[in-house]
Each structure stands twice: as C-alpha cells, then as structure tokens.
Amino acid sequence: MMTATKRIVLLLLLMTTLSPLSGATDWLGDKFSLFIHYGLYSTYGGVYDGVPVNDGYSEQIFSFGVHYMDVYEASARDFTASDFDADSIAALAKRAGMRSVVLTAKHHEGFCLWDTATTDFSSARAPRCGRDLVGEMSEACHRAGLRFGLYFSLIDWHFPGAVPYSSHNADPVTPAHHEYNKRQVRELLTKYGSVDELWFDMGSLTPAQSQELYGLVKSLQPDCMVSGRLGNDCADFAVFPDNETPDYTLDIPWQTAASFFPETWGYRSWQRRGSVETKVREKLSDLLRVVCGGGKYLLNIGPDGEGGVIPFERQVLERMGRWLSTYGAAIYGTEGLPCHDRLMTRRADARELYLFVPDDRTLVELPALTASPLSAVALDDKGGVELTSVDGHPVVRCVPLAGMPYRAIRLSFADPVSLQSRSETIYAYSLADYYSGLRSVVGYRVVGKGLREISFPREYEGREVEVNGDLLTLKGQPYETKSPTVRLVGPLSCRPVGGQLGWMPSVDGVVPQPIEGAILGDTLLGSPDQHRGLLLEQELACDQSGDLRVDLAYSGGFLLYLDDQYIDGGFVREGEERIPLLLSLTPGRHWLRLKLYNSFGPRPYALLTPINKYEMQRMTLPATDEVTITRPHRFPIASPAHLSALRLR
Template sequence: MTNKTDVTKAAIPGVVALQEDGRIADWQRLRYGMFIHWGLYSEIGGVWNGEPVTKGYNEQIQMWANISEEDYLDVASKFTADQFDAAEICKLAKDAGMKYIVITTKHHDGFSMFHTATTAYNIVEKTPYGKDPLQLLAEECRNHGLKFGIYFSLVDWHQGHEFDHNNCNPIPESMEPVIEQQLRELLTNYGPIAEVWFDMSAPTMKQSQKIAGLVRELQPEAMINSRIWNNNSDFRTLGDNEIPSVPLEGAWQTPASIYHSTWGYRSWQEREDLEGKTKELVQSLVSIFARGGNYLLNIGPRGDGSIVAFEADVLRGIGSWIQRHASFAGDLSATYFDQHTWGEVLADEGNLYLCVNNWPEDGKLVLSGLANKVTKVVEDGETTVLSYTTEGDQLIIELPKQAKDEILPVIRVSIEGALRVIPKNTVSEIDGVWKVDGTYLYTGNGYADEGHYFTLKQTQVRLTSYLAVKESGNISIHLNVEADPNRKYKVAVGNQGQVLLGAELSTVEIGPFAVPANQIIPLTITLADSAYVGDDLRIDFSAATVTRK
C-alpha cells in the first residue's frame, strides 16, 4: 500500500515545532531543570525511633510513620541548615547543564520553608537556621542566569488536612485564605517566577481556576503545572519518572528522582553504580527531549542543607555528557521520525543526532524515513568520518565495533536543507482511491484529569494519516467513525479544513479539497473547539476512504 520511493522528494516537515504561544515556547526551551525536595523530613532522613521507614516517600514520613505534629515540630529545633549553600546549588545545576531550579516551598507536612505571615510553622521562626532560604536561592539563581520556580503542596497537614495515603484531600473553604495568602507572598517576594509546581489534593474546578488566576495576576509569565488539576494548567506534569511511549501534544514535563523510591533525603538509601545511574538518567533525559518534553531532575539535600555527594556526582556526570555533546545544551528539536529500536532522534538546523541506546550487533545503524541528502556522518565529539549508504529513504551507517562514549553514544548526521521526513505508514493511491484503516493512523496524545491524581488519564487529541499524492486535483473524504454527536470536529487536508458535528462525520461527503502533485499530504481530525490541551476527541475511528473527484 505504500510506495515511498515515489514521494521521497516530497516528504513532510520533520521537526516538531514549539508551541505558538511565546511564553510557553520560552519555557519549553528551558528543557532541563533541577528539582529540590528539602524540609524537616530531610532532617529525619528516613529513620524514626531508630528504625528505617521503608514505606512511602521520605518527604511524607510524618504520615507513613504516624508522627504527631508535636514530635515533628521538635525536629525543627535541630534543623540548623548550616551547610545550605545557595551558590553551591546553583553551580551544581549549571555544571549539570540545567537551566532552571524548582524548590519545595511547602510540602504536605505544611511546614513552610520560607518566611510567611500566615503561620509561625516556618523555617524562619521555628528553626535555629532562622533565615529564608528561598530569598537566598532566588537571588543566586538570578546571579547564575538560572530561572527560578517554586513547588507548593495543596495538601497541608498543619492547616487541617488528615493523613490520606492517596493525598487526595479536598480543600475546605477554611483553608482557602491561607493558601491564597501564602501564594501571594511567594509570588510577590522572590522576584520573577518561571514555574509554579502545584502538587496533589483534590480541588474543585472553581478552586483550581481561582488559584490559577492568582498566579496569572501576580506572575503572568509563570508557567503553571497540571497538578493544579481540573485542566487549568499551562503544561502537563506526567507521573513520577514517567517517560511516555507515545507522542504527546502541547507542553509537558517529566518530574524525575535519582532513586525512584523517594525524593526527600534518606540516610539509608543505597547509592551505588555511579556510571550505571548516570547512564540511566542520560537515557531518560534524551528520551524526553526526543518526545518534546522538559525534564525536572530531583536532588534531596540532607537536613543540614548539604548535597549528597553521589547525587552531585550523578548530575556532574550528566553535565559532562552534555559538554561532550554540546548541541544538547542548545535548542534541539523533537522529530517526526517513526520510532527506531536502537534509540532516539533529535535535530537542529543542518544536523540529526542519533542517540544509540542499543548498539547494533551487526554494526549497521539504519535510519528510516529520511528524505534529505546526507553530507557527512561522524560519532558526535569525534572527527573520524563514518561510511554510509542510502537506499530510498533509508540511511545505513557503518558503525565502529565499539562506541567512544560509554554513557550514551551519539551519531551526528549532517544534512542539506530543512529536515524532511517520510512517515513509514504513508498511504498510496490505487485507482484514484486512498484507503485508510487503523494501521495507517498516527495519533497525537495528551492527558486529562477530573480533579485529582487518580483521575489522570491518557487521551487522543489528534488523528493523522499521510496521503501520497502524485497528481494534482480534488479529493473528497468518507469517514467511518463513531464520535460525540454534539461536538464540533475539524477535518483538514493540509492547510484546508472543514468543521462538522460528530453526528455528521460518517454521514456526509467531506470536501472537496484541492491537493498538489508529488506531495505527502496530512489528513487530520481534531476538535474544532477543544477546551484545553489534552481534551479527548472521543472518537472511534474505523476507516477513511479518500477519493479523487
């Protein structure tokens, strides 16, 4: 059904564009940042009454060990934080290749790690440290050219929430004034905020909208994450350490921890195999970049504020890899290549970067779908030119027996012109007809929620099929789908579109649309009036028949 050699010179634009909204695109360019979980739980270090607490994340140890607030507050009297060094943290972030920092201002325990007028339950008034670390870190971020962001838990055990192992507590009206005042303090006292990272709870739609409105009023450039819930965000926060297996639409971020079992410091945490951990996290970073997301990687300082040496070494190892592959510190783009079993593909102007997770045993690396002329192939960071051949849209590279980079080798392919890609499942015309079934369908995906973490679900927001057109003319479309009858859908061929109700999609002839010769033309179905990025199509696609008129 496909005949790729006939359309090799046409192809489709190969680079995934950033969001049209400049504010969101600027955030997407940050790409890689440092998360910091630091609080009274760091002083406890995963041990209570002399015993390791192995259940749950350590930043929630008050709940998992059922620690009374009186005993928990006693920990504050020992919280000297005498090794907290904002400049050292920022230098580590820079060494790691990061561009922004997000720190916990208040976790579920409700203990504020900043000076607040709402409660004395804060680091300035209840600890020997007696200073506001957020002020110090925000200033150092500006000094080091890093963007600054804040984490804020909507669960607050001090203000009245009960322990809930799912952390899905509703927000009572009595807590709303405290949340609002604390956010006003955070959003007005620490300079420009790049990102506000909300977490957990189960707010109503009205509460989510009110909180988002406050952020947009006080910090209009700040990006709001999706754990504000009810789909009121600027970007979607995926599950902890989640790497999506499918392409995602819109702006999104993976929050990641060095040890998946905790974010806050644990004294008894096993820390071993530095090279293996560095390799694991570099591969995660590259996979997220290749799918168009941002990567927020956590450190958990000790209670005294010192950074765990193993974590610092891991971050510096990632930074060293980025320095060896300097383009990864820039504006590399995700691409529309089909997935390859050997690894990931990213691009910039004039180059592809093939990140090889699985070095081919036969020494041949095959990239399928490339329409551009190749001018040079090297292992990135090296000068030795690699031999290659092309067969249709396949680039076949002769690899050395062993890669020079033991963490994650990168093959750099120089190309002529803007990247053009040929989708594997392009549909060819047979006797004036293109027949599309699910085999030839590409999906754009997202996430949506209904008010808390456990309602988060993956959605389909776009259906696309690629039509190989040899001769110009007009085409019409007949769809066989089941869709929400009252929703409006846009059926587009290239840049031409028609809006129909779901009830009409399978009952009317759609078009006609004019198509040019010798092109691959996308046939796309989206919502015409989506309420938010991630709004599900609610469509069951069986087939499409495209016919020349």
C-alpha cells in the first residue's frame, strides 16, 4: 500500500523529473496506426446461444450476453488463434501506410494474449492455442520496422478481487486489483522489447493509482507514450471518447481512436459492412480531419474468431495505403494547420504547406496566411493545378482525378509561413475517467496593438505561467475595481443531460423546466445519479460594459458558458474547488449556463457568488502585438489552468 507521504513524493517526482512530451514528436509524426481488437470475445462473433447480441460492443459480449464467468471461462478451451499471423498483420499495416501497431493485450474480459504468471486465463494456457500472441506481434512489428504498442484494460471482469462489473465500465479499482494490474503492466514492459505506446482504458482510478501506474511505466520504459484514459491527467497524450475528433485546436499531443463501424470494435459476424469504396472515402476523410487538426489516427480492425483479418477490412486498408503511397509526404511528419473548412498540413520548416482538395471541389480559397505561395503542385504529378486569385484572394484550382477522393497540393513559400494570428482560447483535453473528460482551458492567445499589461485577481499571486514561452511568476501592483450591476431576468431553468461531462446539448427539443432559486448567489444541486448531468441556465441583464467578478465553489464536474462562449470547466473527486472568474459583459441581455455533472457518485453542487468590489493586480510586460499565456508545459499536461480571470491590455 502507498502511504500518503509516498504519494506526495511520487507526484513531485512526476512533476519535476519526467517530461511527458519526450518522444511525443516522433510518436505524433507517425500520424497513422493500426489498432487490433482481438481476444476470447472474437470467438463469439457477437453471437451468444445462437442469438446476435445487439447491446453494447461485441468485445463486451460477456457483459451484455454471457454474464456467467464460469461459462465464459470454459469457452477458452476452444480458443485457437489458428489464423492469427503476426507477420501478415504487420505487412498489412505497412501496405496500409501505417507506422505502428497497437494490440489489445487484455480487454475487459480479462483474457490475456501473453504468457503471464498472474493467471491461467490466457492464450498461452488455452489448450488449443498455447501461444504468446503479444510476443509474436512484438517481434513481427520490430522486424518490420513498425512501432509497437499495447492496449491494457484497467478493469478485469475475470479477476476475483475486482468490484462487480457494470455496463458503464467506469468502475473503481480495488487495492488488490490495482496490484494485479501493476504486475501485469510490469510483465508487458519487461518481456517484449520496446513498447512505444501503452493504451490504458476504462475504470475510474484514484489519482494515486493513476500516478503510480504512470510512474511505473516511465520507470520501465521512459519513452513509452501513455494514453489519457489512465485517468486523472496522468498521460502523455489525450484520447477522446470513441470515434470522436475535436473541433478545436489542442496544445498537447492527441489521438483519435476509430473503429471500422460505430457499433463494435471486436469481430461481429453479422455486421453490415457496405461497400469498400464508401468505407475508403469515409476513413480517408477521418484520417485527414485528424491529421490536419494536429492529431494522430488509430484505426481499428477486429480479426475473426480464429484471428484472421476480415477481407473487407483488409481491402479498405490496402486502398488507403495506395492513396498514402502517392500523397504520404503531406501526412507523415507534418504539423496540423487547423483552419475551419480547409484541410491543410505544414512541414516542420514551415516553407511548405499541403492542401487537400476533395474530388467534389475544383476551387479552394486559401486561408489568411502570413505570406503568399510561390507555386502549387500536386504530389501525384498529374497536373491540372493552378494557383490564381479571385477577388484578390489566392485560390487553388484543381481538376479531380478518377479514383482519388482527395488530391494533395504542395504550396511552396520563400520564407516560413503560418496562419495569420488571431485571438483565441488554447485548449487541452482533461480526463478523470472515460465519462469525466472535458475540453480544458489551458491558456489564451491575444492579438492587439501594443499589448503591455497583464492583470489578474489577487488569488493568482504566486502562480507560474508561460508568457510567449517564458516562465513568469504572477505578482503585481494591487488596485480595486467594481463589477457592473446585473439583474436576473426570468426564472432559473433546468434540464437533464446525459453523455460525458464535456458534452453540452444542442437544440434537441427538450424544454427546460423552471425551478426555484437563482443562478447567482444560490447553491445549485446536480443530479443524484452517477454519469448524469443537469444544465441550469438563467438570463442576465446588464446596463454597462465590464467584468463581473464571480467566485465559484463546486464539487463533482462543471462547465460554464456565457452565451455561446465557453468560460471554464473542471472536475474534483473529493471536497470542493474554488475558482475566481471574470465574466466580460456588454450592455444588454446574456445567458449564463452551468452544467453540473455527477462524475464520481456524490451529488455535485455549485455556488456562483457575485462580488461587487474586488482587488486585482497588474504587471507590465514588454510591449508586443501578440501574447500567448498558458499554464506551464509540464506534468500533468492537460489539467485546466483556471486562468479565465486574466486580462491582457
């Protein structure tokens, strides 16, 4: 057992000695990886007792179909993996243009694909298999020059010391189960050479458990990249909910994990697959959205019960590989260049940009850049590309090519080029567990003439921030200011919302109901049911411009919006957190929206207290036309900065 002192020492070591971003550039530069969901569940093919199991993913058929572990465990006698050919899978990944492979070493069912000393429930002990599939895949990847990673489920339905399983899978991990996980992780990181990525999944660990596992990984393989689903922001890269891609720019390495079909990751014998052509187009579009957004794409296959790759999935991957063999220079080793409806990447030296033109467009206007391109050339050398202008704006004309869903156009520049700077919020993705993840605000970029002053509430004094890349301790001259007068208009309303903490409902026909109380000054309660949220909203009226000081005290998880602007969000597992906020108001009416989310069981609450007079501090900066201010880039990299009360002038 870890003592409180040991936990503190471990956390301090993680914060001061480990660099979560070490190795991230190479890992992120690979861009495209193969995910493999294979296990005992694959032998069922989504069918139990002759009936297709529609509920849940097919790799979770024990939870949604079988239910009895003695029955499920007995089926391991028929596990053969006779068609699982690691070298063939590695060769397929290379033909597909992938640079790494991530194999499910153990999924939630607890069946291990390696020769482990911790349990007999494994491929190595299955009487008709007797093979170490992790070892075979590791050796095949290393022979083929591919990076090798492992998926590891933090919950285990077979381990007798685990809590009873649930359908949501965000279960706590008992101390005995945590020790079991540690023993298995140690085996995986000491028996199979270099492991470049450890893809933890599910469970709801305590912060100490997440910190201990993260520290264990780094002590055994310092360059191994750890996924965000380890929880509590103990990670090297962010992972979003299944098949999701963010529509905002992130300041940290991130990955989208995608299945071929949204219904399942593991093999489903009765899956309707559609046409290869349609699926190639869909997955290429997803790959480009991820890469151009700055992320890495992890595309899954689910081999059949004997371990053979499904022909449909093989054909799609090979078609994607043929496209990448022509246009891969615009993908590998590039930086994403997020710019709304255009798909673009940039080489590290910033003198070449790549524009992806879909086959249903022949004219694409370039975004606002810091320089004009000298030339535009298609990477396929087929011609049909022209750099011109329309109404004074540079555009690229491009003739589609048959069989190519996208063409990649190289734009060359004399000097380094970027998108023209604009004021924006800087985000990461913070995750306590699968359901308690949110878009975390980690900083701001402000563009304006002669910026020279930073102001902040006195509660920020002594905090460290990065200003244009340099570390700065906040400490300034105090002054007093006042909030504008606001009035509450109409009743406080409330509506239930499901999903994850970070999800805000759009217009969906659900009518909020009026309730007693006020969004400012009253203690507001969230849902008593775990993994459920309540959205509370009320209209405010203001007669003058100014920053309304509001002090937030909350438990559980929250998101706060002013009109359509996301102000802040966060979560706290125990106790409460207090955050000073400034809400920038203009004359007129505004909607204040607060989502409270029950992440961890106890009923969440929040109190937004308006403050009339409050103290601020100001510091003078060297005059500049652009300031980027963020939380320091160190472990934990994704936690919210709670800097919304900063002002730059």
